[in-house]
Amino acid sequence: MRMRLIPDNTNINFFKYAGVTFGGSLVMLAASVVVYLMFGLNYGIDFRGGTTIRTESTQMVDVSAYRSTLDALELGDVSITEVYDPGFRDDQNVASVRIQAQDGAESVTAETIDTIRIALQQVAPDIEFTSVESVGPTVSGELIRSAILAVLGALTAIIIYVWLRFEWQFAVGGIVALVHDIGLTIGLFSLLQIRFDLAIIAALLTIVGYSINDTVVVFDRVRENLRKYKVMPLVDVLNISANETLSRTMMTSGTTLLALLALLALGGDVIRGFVFAITWGIVVGTYSSVYIAKNVVLMLGVKRDWSKKNPATGGRYADAEDN
Structure with a gap:
């Protein structure tokens, strides 16, 4: 039946x-x-331009903690993604942080990058920025x-x-x-x-x-x-x-x-x-x-x-x- x-x-x-x-x-x-x-x-970073920061730390990536910390900086659209790779070491925790371009600028300024680093060090003290790449208005x-x-x-x-x-x-x-x-x-x-x-x-x-x-x-x-x-x-x-x-x-x-x-x-x-x-x-x-x-x-x-x-x-x- x-x-x-x-x-x-x-x-x-x-x-x-x-x-x-x-x-x-x-x-x-x-x-x-x-x-x-x-x-x-409401275009995201892909269409408005911005900067992608690749972070690395021995501590586990806490996406919600990263987001809360960066939201306090009022940088606009922020996207955070944890990155996985079979080749990573056990203590290698990588994240990709994408921040929209500020006030029509080609990329996030060096001063803003330093501010972001200081803020994220409150969550993961040993955090490092292994790469910083910008997506301009042309792209x-x-x-x-x-x-x-x-x-x-x-x-x-x-x-x-x-x-x-x-x-x-x-x-x-x-x-x-x-x-x-x-x-x-x-x-x-x-x-x-x-x-x-x-x-x-x-x-x-x-x-x-x-x-x-x-x-x-x-x-x-x-x-x-x-x-x-x-x-x-x-x-x-x-x-x-x-x-x-x-x-x-x-x-x-x-x-x-x-x-x-x-x-x-x-x-x-x-x-x-x-x-x-x-x-x-x-x-x-x-x-x-x-x-x-x-x-x-x-x-x-x-x-x-x-x-x-x-x-x-x-x-x-x-x-x-x-x-």
Whole structure:
């Protein structure tokens, strides 16, 4: 006896409140753009420039103690990460301390470095700064451009894949859903002023992959049902397909969210922004797969070929699984 998360006879009309679900999403996307233009993003060191200090001590690295000490200096965005390496000695404890550029300067001044060293010596008296490296505004600007190109490149590749795999209407639906997911994520980060760094770019790319995977599963079932129900209206085919894949969607999203919520609660400050972005992305990605992508396909319509004499052979999608 199998436990079923969603009953087999589920028949939810996902288009009943299309004006609210699809229209509301458009309003939220527009609001995200407005919020971004008003507040911008709270860029981390990767995009604003700053200095990375590599520390070494015989004492265990206490990230929370390091952070509390440096927060008192009011240096702005500070990131602290303990560094592990199998080649380290047993008494070799290394940390990476990243500090944002101060007042638009190319790097943190020598006086500030000395102040940081004195402060950290209160936590680990024998601490040493083995290296000090700076990331200037030029490099930060290149990172921003590379991040934008990475996201746009992923979106372009996905459009081409869905277009070739299905039809152009499905490609448009998929890309609208992805723009929705990324737009709402960036809008939320702008509204809450959560630190936006390279880890968040990685999260955005993860969201893109997860969301389009969920959307393609629904589209694949739509294609099968277009072959199976040759005279059924497109809206009904889309509804049946969404209901048939609903159990898979809820199971996949639910189990992923369980792991993410555990990381969000117990993972610590270093990965909290990354995990929060993916958690939010899973929620809006699941929503867009059900309510956004299919609405776009319905509005654009899908042509079906009824010219074959034998109805059992299907329409234009009859050989789709064999190609």
